[in-house]
Amino acid sequence: MKNESINQTARAPKELQKEITSSRNQLSIGIPRESDRREKRLALTPEAVDMISEAGHKIFLESGAGDGINYSDNVYSEAGAVITGREEVFSSDCIMKIAPLTPDEIALVKKRASVFSMLQIPDMSASALQAMSEKNLNAVGYELLTDSGTFPIRDSISEIEGMAAVSVASELLNNERGGKGILFGGITGVSPAEVVIIGAGVAGTVITRIALAMGATVKVFDSDLKKLRKLQKEVGLPVFTSVFQPNVLLNAFRSADVVFGAMRFIDEPVRFVISEDVIRAMKRGSLIIDIRITQGGCFETTCLLPDKEQYVFEKHGITHYCVPNVSSRVARTTSMALSNVLTNIILQMNIAGGIAPAIQKEGILKSGFYMFSGKTVNPYVAKCFNLPAHDLGLFLSAF
Numbered sequence: 114m115k116n117e118s119i120n121q122t123a124r125a126p127k128e129l130q131k132e133i134t135s136s137r138n139q140l141s142i143g144i145p146r147e148s149d150r151r152e153k154r155l156a157l158t159p160e161a162v163d164m165i166s167e168a169g170h171k172i173f174l175e176s177g178a179g180d181g182i183n184y185s186d187n188v189y190s191e192a193g194a195v196i197t198g199r200e201e202v203f204s205s206d207c208i209m210k211i212a213p214l215t216p217d218e219i220a221l222v223k224k225r226a227s228v229f230s231m232l233q234i235p236d237m238s239a240s241a242l243q244a245m246s247e248k249n250l251n252a253v254g255y256e257l258l259t260d261s262g263t264f265p266i267r268d269s270i271s272e273i274e275g276m277a278a279v280s281v282a283s284e285l286l287n288n289e290r291g292g293k294g295i296l297f298g299g300i301t302g303v304s305p306a307e308v309v310i311i312g313a314g315v316a317g318t319v320i321t322r323i324a325l326a327m328g329a330t331v332k333v334f335d336s337d338l339k340k341l342r343k344l345q346k347e348v349g350l351p352v353f354t355s356v357f358q359p360n361v362l363l364n365a366f367r368s369a370d371v372v373f374g375a376m377r378f379i380d381e382p383v384r385f386v387i388s389e390d391v392i393r394a395m396k397r398g399s400l401i402i403d404i405r406i407t408q409g410g411c412f413e414t415t416c417l418l419p420d421k422e423q424y425v426f427e428k429h430g431i432t433h434y435c436v437p438n439v440s441s442r443v444a445r446t447t448s449m450a451l452s453n454v455l456t457n458i459i460l461q462m463n464i465a466g467g468i469a470p471a472i473q474k475e476g477i478l479k480s481g482f483y484m485f486s487g488k489t490v491n492p493y494v495a496k497c498f499n500l501p502a503h504d505l506g507l508f509l510s511a512f
Contacts, residue, residue, distance in 0.1 A: 141171045143205030146178040153181025153444035156209035159192040161452035166193030168463045175202045182445040213237050219244045227251040233407040239498045252484035256379050260477040268315045269450040273440040274404045275319030282371050293398040298327030305329050309369040312376035313340040332365045366391050374403035374411025389413040397430035406437045
């Protein structure tokens with residue numbers, strides 16, 4: 114009888130073997146509804162939920178969480194998610210969200226859970242990190258995830274934000290929105306709009322490409338010559354570029370119709386901020402769009418907003434657009450981009466046998482941790498909050 118049982122197991126269909134393997138590595142994954150009413154993005158789309166459920170994981174979705182990307186509870190349910198309340202969602206092994214945990218959410222998360230979210234330093238606090246530490250949480254920042262020198266989520270979000278920012282600029286320049294009444298681009302016989310871009314990263318490159326295609330005059334500034342050269346090469350058209358030379362920068366701002374703040378500050382040793390004196394020299398009726406508000410802002414006039422709920426305001430006669438997370442304007446597209454990366458990470462955890470085994474490998478997941486078992490393990494995050502930075506490798510050796 115014993116040999117017969119062994120033979121039956123050996124002859125089991127591959128589907129059954131897959132089911133047995135999946136059950137051993139099963140995770141409960143919670144997708145909560147975001148607390149901020151402006152945040153419409155979601156970490157996983159129904160298509161991603163379907164793939165993850167097939168791998169054997171249990172997904173709990175807070176009712177209404179998909180409304181912002183126009184996916185109903187029913188669609189998520191058909192994909193394999195369990196539609197439930199907030200407390201059950203936050204009782205999951207792994208929480209997949211967009212904004213960092215709020216104090217109320219930290220209170221709901223169970224001990225030793227893993228939390229995946231954006232790394233929005235201005236929205237975080239030392240007290241929140243302390244509360245996370247007391248619960249021995251693991252925390253991953255999407256923008257920190259890197260694979261072979263690239264940043265899949267950071268670059269995707271930047272690309273989307275660059276495109277969305279141009280759309281915003283076009284709206285705010287027209288008369289209907291109180292703008293100067295000019296086209297973002299240009300037409301025959303009329304001087305084109307003058308555009309200044311601070312930052313030659315992914316977002317800056319996208320803005321440059323679109324602005325040039327629309328006929329605008331473009332000037333790009335960055336502290337990194339390598340990034341400026343890369344932008345020139347990728348755009349494939351002549352474009353004015355410069356480092357932050359004070360006189361050149363001031364003259365560019367004086368004639369600009371639109372200025373975009375697109376410099377990345379995550380995990381960077383130096384932060385460049387355009388002073389208020391430069392802003393004051395701009396033409397009245399000009400426009401500033403800062404897409405880096407969640408990282409502290411690119412301009413002195415946007416770093417300290419006059420009102421946390423007033424994200425579009427006028428100062429020195431210049432309209433400032435400082436709405437956080439411009440990619441939330443196209444939340445469905447952004448959620449799809451997030452899902453493309455996060456689905457693969459979750460499936461990797463499934464193959465490895467859980468989160469701890471997965472991060473012992475030199476892969477994308479390991480790079481994203483800024484807290485492990487309640488200890489800060491990312492130097493950039495630790496520096497922002499004057500906390501000690503621990504070596505992740507030392508903790509992993511215990512597993």
